[in-house]
Amino acid sequence: MTGIVEDPERDLVLTYARAGRRAGLAALLALDDALAKLLRTTREPALGQMRLAWWREALEKLDHVPAPAEPVLKALEAEVLPHGVTGASLVPIVHGWEVLIEEEQLAADAMRRFGEGRGQLFVAAGALLGAAGDPLAQAGQGWALADLAGNLEDEKERAVARDLARPLLEDAARTRWSRSARALGALAHRARLDLAEAPKAAGAPSRVGRLLWHRLTGR
Numbered sequence: 001m002t003g004i005v006e007d008p009e010r011d012l013v014l015t016y017a018r019a020g021r022r023a024g025l026a027a028l029l030a031l032d033d034a035l036a037k038l039l040r041t042t043r044e045p046a047l048g049q050m051r052l053a054w055w056r057e058a059l060e061k062l063d064h065v066p067a068p069a070e071p072v073l074k075a076l077e078a079e080v081l082p083h084g085v086t087g088a089s090l091v092p093i094v095h096g097w098e099v100l101i102e103e104e105q106l107a108a109d110a111m112r113r114f115g116e117g118r119g120q121l122f123v124a125a126g127a128l129l130g131a132a133g134d135p136l137a138q139a140g141q142g143w144a145l146a147d148l149a150g151n152l153e154d155e156k157e158r159a160v161a162r163d164l165a166r167p168l169l170e171d172a173a174r175t176r177w178s179r180s181a182r183a184l185g186a187l188a189h190r191a192r193l194d195l196a197e198a199p200k201a202a203g204a205p206s207r208v209g210r211l212l213w214h215r216l217t218g219r
Contacts, residue, residue: 008063009190009202009211016183016215017129024083024128031090032121032176037095048101056094062087079194083128092120096144106157111164114148115141122184131181139188140219143169146191162195169195177218185218186211 010029017025023038035055042048058073063086067073081087081142096117104109125131142165149161171191177185193199193207200207 007202008118010187011209012208012211013183013186013190015185018180021083021129024079024085025125027072027079027091028121028125028128030047030072030075032118035094039097039100042101043107045101049098052094052098056091057118059087059090059094077172080124080128083103089120089124089127089212092117093124096120106152106160106166108160110162111145111148111157115145115164116145121138122187125184129180129183131184132178134181134184135175136181137186138168139172139184142166142172143168143188145209146195148165150194158172166195173219177214179218182215182218186214 014022035052038047038051038055042051058068058070059076062073062077062081067077072146073169076087076090096114096119099110099114099117100106106114119137119140121141122136123145124132126136128169145161145165146169149158149165152158152161169188171206172185172188173192175185190207193210
């Protein structure tokens with residue numbers, strides 16, 4: 001899954017969040033990046049589960065004690081929790097990632113569980129941003145599955161992930177997103193663009209234009 005790399009499209013999407021909440025959205029995405037990196041760099045399933053358990057416990061503790069000296073947790077404490085998002089509400093994101101360690105082969109049901117868990121990032125971000133009536137869970141699941149499809153090696157598994165992601169993202173795209181949540185809507189549109197039969201490269205003018213149109217219209 002995507003790591004912490006230079007990503008001009010994501011930098012653009014972050015500007016869609018109002019200034020006072022932008023750092024919070026960046027912190028939530030950094031949490032997802034950290035979990036993705038954990039899986040990418042851990043070969044032993046038992047070790048991966050131990051590391052994910054540490055993140056689960058650390059997120060839950062954010063609601064009761066100061067964050068340890070870990071940059072992602074510090075950012076969540078400073079930029080996310082003050083806006084009504086609890087550390088405990090972020091734990092399902094970790095559960096979603098854990099599916100990829102627990103399952104030797106990713107059947108459709110396991111992928112759905114992954115999408116439902118990781119997709120809670122959109123729900124938390126929606127609470128942070130003050131979203132109103134937006135299809136957060138649906139879009140978050142589609143976004144998570146589209147990214148999964150782009151990172152799987154097995155073509156059959158990739159096809160299943162794409163087939164699960166498309167209807168979720170297409171349905172979410174039919175909604176006019178509230179102004180507060182347009183950063184999340186843009187992430188969902190970006191995931192749809194990645195699922196195209198012949199996707200344009202990230203940063204292509206047509207992709208950027210589509211994201212800008214969403215910023216203006218919510219569509």
